[in-house]
Amino acid sequence: MKKPLQTTNIPQVKDIKDIIDAVQNVSEKFGLASLERQLEATQTLLSQNPPIDVAVLGQFKAGKSSFLNSLLGQNVLPVGVIPVTTAITRLEYGEKERVTVRHFDGTTISVPLANIAAYTSEAQNPDNKKNVAIVDIELSSLKKYAELRLVDTPGLGSVYKYHQSTAQNWLPEVGTALLAISADRPLSEHDLTLLSELTAHTPNVIILLTKADLLSAGQQNEVINFFRQTLQKELHQELPVYLYSTKTDTARYQEIIEREILKISANRDFEFLRILRHKTKFLVKSTMGYLNVALNSSLQADQQKEKLRAQIINEKVNETIIREELMIIARENQQQTRPLIQTYLEQFAGPLAQKARTRLARELPGWKGNLWKLTRRYEDWVSQIMSEEMSNLSKTEHHNFYGTLKKAHASFSRSIEVFRQLLSANIEQVLGAKLADVEWEIEPPQPDQPDIAFTKSFDIHLDLIWFLIPMFIFRKLFERHFIKGLHREVEINISRLAYQWEKRINYAIDSMRNQAITYVQKEITTIEGLLSQTKGKTEEIRHLTVLLQNLSDNLAA
Ligand SMILES: Nc1nc2c(ncn2[C@@H]2O[C@H](COP(=O)(O)OP(=O)(O)O)[C@@H](O)[C@H]2O)c(=O)[nH]1
Numbered sequence: 001m002k003k004p005l006q007t008t009n010i011p012q013v014k015d016i017k018d019i020i021d022a023v024q025n026v027s028e029k030f031g032l033a034s035l036e037r038q039l040e041a042t043q044t045l046l047s048q049n050p051p052i053d054v055a056v057l058g059q060f061k062a063g064k065s066s067f068l069n070s071l072l073g074q075n076v077l078p079v080g081v082i083p084v085t086t087a088i089t090r091l092e093y094g095e096k097e098r099v100t101v102r103h104f105d106g107t108t109i110s111v112p113l114a115n116i117a118a119y120t121s122e123a124q125n126p127d128n129k130k131n132v133a134i135v136d137i138e139l140s141s142l143k144k145y146a147e148l149r150l151v152d153t154p155g156l157g158s159v160y161k162y163h164q165s166t167a168q169n170w171l172p173e174v175g176t177a178l179l180a181i182s183a184d185r186p187l188s189e190h191d192l193t194l195l196s197e198l199t200a201h202t203p204n205v206i207i208l209l210t211k212a213d214l215l216s217a218g219q220q221n222e223v224i225n226f227f228r229q230t231l232q233k234e235l236h237q238e239l240p241v242y243l244y245s246t247k248t249d250t251a252r253y254q255e256i257i258e259r260e261i262l263k264i265s266a267n268r269d270f271e272f273l274r275i276l277r278h279k280t281k282f283l284v285k286s287t288m289g290y291l292n293v294a295l296n297s298s299l300q301a302d303q304q305k306e307k308l309r310a311q312i313i314n315e316k317v318n319e320t321i322i323r324e325e326l327m328i329i330a331r332e333n334q335q336q337t338r339p340l341i342q343t344y345l346e347q348f349a350g351p352l353a354q355k356a357r358t359r360l361a362r363e364l365p366g367w368k369g370n371l372w373k374l375t376r377r378y379e380d381w382v383s384q385i386m387s388e389e390m391s392n393l394s395k396t397e398h399h400n401f402y403g404t405l406k407k408a409h410a411s412f413s414r415s416i417e418v419f420r421q422l423l424s425a426n427i428e429q430v431l432g433a434k435l436a437d438v439e440w441e442i443e444p445p446q447p448d449q450p451d452i453a454f455t456k457s458f459d460i461h462l463d464l465i466w467f468l469i470p471m472f473i474f475r476k477l478f479e480r481h482f483i484k485g486l487h488r489e490v491e492i493n494i495s496r497l498a499y500q501w502e503k504r505i506n507y508a509i510d511s512m513r514n515q516a517i518t519y520v521q522k523e524i525t526t527i528e529g530l531l532s533q534t535k536g537k538t539e540e541i542r543h544l545t546v547l548l549q550n551l552s553d554n555l556a557a
């Protein structure tokens with residue numbers, strides 16, 4: 001066996017290795033089992049750099065074994081009128097005659113040359129009961145073909161089906177193919193199929209028309225022409241066609257075919273690389289074919305997913321629409337907040353004013369000083385009383401201010417519930433999966449108690465004229481004025497209280513609306529996330545296709 005090809009020194013070999021690695025990668029990723037055999041055979045060629053296998057293929061009884069015996073000038077291989085050859089038999093140069101029988105389980109035995117029929121013939125090894133994978137025969141007479149191995153194969157189309165599969169399985173190994181066709185049996189369908197298959201595995205196919213002695217010279221020419229025309233018509237190929245006979249004119253035929261085989265031997269490394277390149281290109285072509293299938297199905301899967309998404313997140317389950325709906329609920333309720341509180345509080349205005357008047361009427365006579373002092377005292381008093389009263393009102397009545405907050409909460413909850421039901425139904429219909437029931441709770445925020453701040457509401461500006469007014473005359477007048485003014489103070493403060501609560505309640509409504517929107521967004525994002533996780537491999541496949549294409553473009557023709 002030769003030394004491995006120096007992968008680093010020969011650029012072509014390095015390129016081929018890169019491609020094979022890429023194909024291997026794709027093959028593993030996509031489970032391309034049907035590429036395995038070819039891939040493995042090519043990898044073996046690359047790593048072991050074995051002699052070129054010149055294989056004789058063709059239908060059973062075509063005269064394959066007879067041809068090889070004739071070429072060797074030695075009856076090494078069993079021949080017969082019934083299907084004979086059972087196992088792949090390789091003949092190569094060796095200093096000493098030696099036969100190694102290799103079994104499928106990896107074990108090998110050495111046998112004398114005279115005994116090989118015990119392993120390679122149907123008669124002595126029926127159904128390949130002996131589990132022979134390959135028989136290697138080394139002969140010193142093969143020195144002139146030192147760089148080659150001549151390979152005998154079981155026939156195709158034999159009644160023994162495993163003959164066919166043995167030959168077929170071995171095809172990825174083939175270096176140069178000699179297709180043996182009996183000259184008296186013009187090209188069959190089998191042969192054409194085999195030919196087109198062979199061109200996938202090797203750039204070198206030679207047609208050998210055996211048993212030429214069965215035809216006259218004229219018939220021979222006729223058959224050769226028929227072959228050339230048919231190959232052109234059926235396979236669009238021109239292949240070399242040679243005659244052979246083991247019976248008559250053998251030396252003449254032999255000389256020509258021997259010259260062809262020796263040419264391969266003489267240019268062994270060049271031919272080897274050519275064959276390797278051919279196999280590699282074919283591997284790439286097959287891989288691309290598979291990738292294309294994968295790409296199409298992945299594209300379909302992506303489209304399918306896009307369709308699913310559109311069916312689930314449809315016009316009803318749609319963030320924009322729900323946002324609008326929530327906005328309307330918020331606005332309608334918020335507009336009602338102030339009037340509701342205001343109306344409710346108005347009932348307290350009269351009694352409160354009355355209460356204040358009574359108190360003031362009781363306390364006023366005790367107040368001393370001029371009008372300025374009286375007025376300051378009054379303002380302080382009103383401020384304190386209003387603070388107390390408003391704070392009380394807020395404490396005892398605030399639960400009556402929440403009408404719009406409660407209504408908004410109920411409406412938001414209903415909206416969200418409907419959204420979730422629609423989403424759930426869509427998912428169930430499209431994916432056949434049920435969403436887990438998750439209760440959606442909006443937290444209604446508790447508005448704080450508002451601060452009570454008294455606004456100066458005494459509209460008569462007395463500061464500048466107080467010293468002009470004689471109190472002993474007007475005291476009663478001002479007392480009446482103070483008492484009368486109390487009603488307005490109460491009304492202003494109630495309005496203020498209503499406004500302060502409105503602000504707090506409407507803020508709480510907004511905060512619930514935001515909670516609702518966040519919930520909808522999260523729900524939609526989750527579903528979209530689930531759908532996109534199983535995205536097709538489209539991008540990856542495209543990437544691999546480009547990579548393989550680039551690599552194989554590097555490979556010179
Ligand atoms: N007339 C004639 N018969 C041949 C020739 N070569 C082989 N045969 C016969 O064809 C039959 C099959 O030969 P074999 O080598 O076993 O065919 P294989 O099955 O293709 O290996 C045998 O009976 C041979 O004698 C030939 O050149 N001329």
Ligand SMILES: [Mg+2]
Nearest residue numbers: 064065084085
């Ligand atoms: Mg045979």
